[in-house]
Amino acid sequence: MSKDTFLKGAFILTVAGIIVKIIGSVNRILLSRLLGGEGIGLYQMAYPIYLLALSVSSAGIPVAISIIVAEKIALSDYRGANRVFRISLGVLAATGLLFTFLLYFGAGWLIDHHFVRDPRAYYAIAALAPAIFFVTVLSSYRGYFQGLQMMTPTAVSQIFEQLLRVITMIAFAYILLPHGLEFAAAGASFGAGPGAAAGLLVLLYFYWKHKPGFKHQMETQPQIIQETSVSIISRIVKLALPVSLANIMLPVVASIDLLIVPARLEVAGYSVEQATELFGYLTGMAVPLVNLATILTASLAASLVPAVSEAFTLGNKQLIYQRTATAMRISNMITIPSFIGMGLLATPISLMLYGTPNAGTSIAILSIGIFLLGVHQVTTGVLQGLGHTAIPVINMALSAVVKVIMSWLLTAMPALGIMGAAWATVADFGVAALLNMFFVYRYTGFSLDIKDTVKAIAASAVMGAVVLLAYDALMSYTLRNTVATIGAIAAGGTVFGTVFLLVGGVQARDIEQLPRIGEQLAALLIKLRLLRR
Structure with missing residues (x-):
């Protein structure tokens, strides 16, 4: 069991974030074509509720758990870290279940009291209920792994969650469309549940995979007085x-x-x-x-x-x-x-x-x-x-x-x-x-390092000049804005990377922490004299 290094973890999350964004963009295009403006409107009346649950469970809770778990791990209190996870999991499972029932049975109340103006949105709101439970529970697992500085489980779960969410959204919306727009919008909303469940299953896989390692660490650690459950919940x-x-x-x-x-x-x-x-x-x-x-x-x-x-x-x-x-x-x-x-x-x-x-x-x-x-x-x-x-x-x-x-x-x-x-x-x-x-x-x-910042600005200034020249040259040659823009961006990125390396803006240890290719790439750049140790 090895935790991801700080920069490696950031790189893993970045790659996952880009993939999730791409999948989300495809989803928006397909769903808009399938449901049209009116159907998307019904879906958007329910979706902010899911976003609210997501903003709480995918931001605050994992951060809180990761902070406390990281503290415990720093003190070699693996039993305490696992205890934080188990307590948070129990509490969040209970609250997730509560809010799932509240949303399902409260959907009609939101319609009756005109918090949601269109009564057809009832089905889309009720269909979101299962997602609340799964999203809340998986936040506990994500917080635990992030506290262990293992970012791969979070990254993989985000990709699977988004992928299955999009597949089920499009599938259910398509299947239910003949029954009416309100049911198609509900089908799209329901996709959030299977998506979150898929993300949770991925995290469960990683947890069971590493469980023997967790157990060994807990058994071999020294005796440490454990924090009370009330104290842990209060801190979270x-x-x-x-x-x-x-x-x-x-x-x-x-x-x-x-x-x-x-x-x-x-x-x-x-x-x-x-x-x-x-x-x-x-x-x-x-x-x-x-x-x-x-x-x-x-x-x-x-x-x-x-x-x-x-x-x-x-x-x-x-x-x-x-x-x-x-x-x-x-x-x-x-x-x-x-x-x-x-x-x-x-x-x-x-x-x-x-x-x-x-x-x-x-x-x-x-x-x-x-x-x-x-x-x-x-x-x-x-x-x-x-x-x-x-x-x-x-x-x-x-x-x-x-x-x-x-x-x-x-x-x-x-x-x-x-x-x-x-x-x-x-x-x-x-x-x-x-x-x-x-x-x-x-x-x-x-405080900001002036020397490092000046290096980035200098390399960017050279890049800027190249970008403008490349765009003008490509436009005069191809007369196509897309080709000229992509070409200018590619030329600018290449020039910036080269100049930034030459002025010493990147350190060897930064490159070495990239997953899989880091050490080989750093060695190659040092050999080419584009990077110094």
Whole structure:
């Protein structure tokens, strides 16, 4: 039994995240074609309930369990770590069952009291009930494995969960479509249950596979006084609640945007139709690209939590600093060139992906948020690992206030319009990142390494020049935007990687921690004199 190294775990989660995103994108396309606008509308009336359950169980609870388990493992208390898992599993199984029954029998109440306006959505809501139980239970397993710094079980379970969810959604929607749109939407909703069950079965497989190793460690460990059940449950709730609130804040802030931005665009002189169109460019096209570019930094944050918690428990401040610095260096290596590349190619990317150049302005402004969001995610992981899970939530709340004020003021200015809303979103990321950085410095002494950051900026600047030249050259040669955009991105990525290696932005140990190919790749780059030890 061997735990994944910190960077290796982040890489594994990143690959899984990309695969899950691809499967999800295919699902959206197929389901939209199958159900049409009205059917998707019925499905979307139920789906936020599942997202709410997912945001609580897949964010707060695994993080809390992983922190406590990592603490126990750092002290060689394997029996205590297993006890945390068993207690959390029992509690979550009970609460999952409770909420499953509440949702199933409460679906009619939601319709009768007009919380959901269309009565046809009843079936879609009731069909989600089984998913609540499975999603809640599997969060306990994910938290346990993450606390052991074994990211492979979580990654594999995420892929299987998404894959089976999509297959069953499409299958049941297709089978039930002849009976009416409401039943087809219910079939799509029901897919969440088998998907979560598949994810749980994968985690059970990994648990039973490693159970002999767990048992051996528990039998050979020294006698350690065990924490009481009440204390463990209390700590899980205390650590999980802020993380869950932070996750819930994301759709809340999005809802605030929905209330403010279109209305303020009308004040700026746009018609209702124009305001809706511009809002779609910002939230439906630009924001997803920023989230896509930060998959790696989100994975770094998840991998960082147990790694920092382990070092903190051992009182190893130097290791905390080192892991934080490594994560931030890797984050900058991804987010700085992504921000510059997306900013320069914003309009071509908009035309390539969405068939319109009109989202280019919003994408260009929000591209700055890629770097800021990366800093925010990494620092959140550090603070959570230190046990300060409430601090990132408070910082998010403060940054949300700034965003609301700026959206209200800037969006109504005719000279800015939707650009004002985009700048408000960038400010939201920036304020949250700066506040997090302040507390990370306060607790660990870490601040951004200017030398490493300058290397990333310099390599990105060279990349930016190549991207513009490559795009113009390919456009004049092929006259096809998609070919020119993909070619420019490929050329830019190659140049950035080469220049960044030459200026010493990557260390050999970073490459060596890549799964399977790391050591061989590092040796090859050293031989080619592109990498130094």
